[in-house]
Amino acid sequence: MTRRRHRTGGSGERQLSNQRPRATGAATIRKTMNAPCAQNLTPETPSLFASQSTLPARGTRGLTPLQLRLQQRLQSASFRALNEQLYGSTSEASKQLFDRQPELFQEYHRGYREQMAGWPVKPVEECVRYLRQRITERLRLLRRRQVQRDRTGSRMHAASREEFIIVDMGCGDAHIAAQLDSRFTPSAASSDAAGHLRVQVHSYDLVAGNTRVTACDVARGVPLPSQVADAVVFCLSLMPSNYEALLNEGIRLLRRTETSDDTHRGTASTARMLVIEVASRFQDADTPTTNASPVSRTERAFVQGLASRGLRLLHRRDLQRFFLLFEFALAEETTEAVAEYSSRVPMPPLKPCAYKRR
8 A cells, every 4th residue: 555645744634644554453453343253353353352551661652632533443343252252162163273273272361351350250269169079078087987997907908199180171371270180380389187188270262371271172182091080161262152071071070980099999979070251141032131031941951961971960050140150060970871872862052252342
């Protein structure tokens, strides 16, 4: 594009050059607001989805208040466009997008953190509190076993090293691992008379945003053997249209039985699957948002679909009407064969989560 020269003198030319970014920004915003998906965004557009506070200093230096407002509108529109695309794509398609443009993953999560700052409840913190409680329950079990060994005089497995394994599916920046994993947070490793309980969190997402994360498409399988997890977590991560495959992989990882140190007899599994999702995703398509029933047909179909895969609902909690928390356990009769039968009930489609324009 050839720039037209204006003979206005030095000061006039400087004034004109200062106005050019303003027109360019407005045109870019109009183009982005009309774009059906984030594929229309070009790599040359810097920090498309970042909040204003996370932009590099050079991105805002010298901008007028109007330009700053236009830039913020551009960022919000771009985040919504990419969010809409991710909810309408399979996990494989999303991974291919991020493999081609890995910077989009970081920019998306910057926009996500900006949205999360205004939420009345933080789902990932609810996950951390729940998992701390599960870890405490495991420690109590270890103490009871130690008391039993002391009473019987048995020294078998007295110095055993126990593990509590968590699998975080769609982990983002792996906040759960940062809070609980013994490798990253020494204070998370708990000890008592029964020995040492090591907490290990395996974090998976489409892109490895830091060293705690393993990049993979969860729907195609994670690099873990079957029946190893004490807890599997899906925190706002059932975004892809093939989310059913993600849940199937999580069920594969749950421990089927527990084994006593002293008797080696199998007992009922204490493994849990925790799912937290936006409440509006479970509203029925023909039900207005303002008239949503406490338990919609979609939610019942969601629970029934997991029941056909060998899970039973232990607990459901409404998190300030914004999110729903589901705690599932393996049914007593669940075996690996049952979980793999083709007679599973299909999982219902969930509504995409659309962020409001600001």
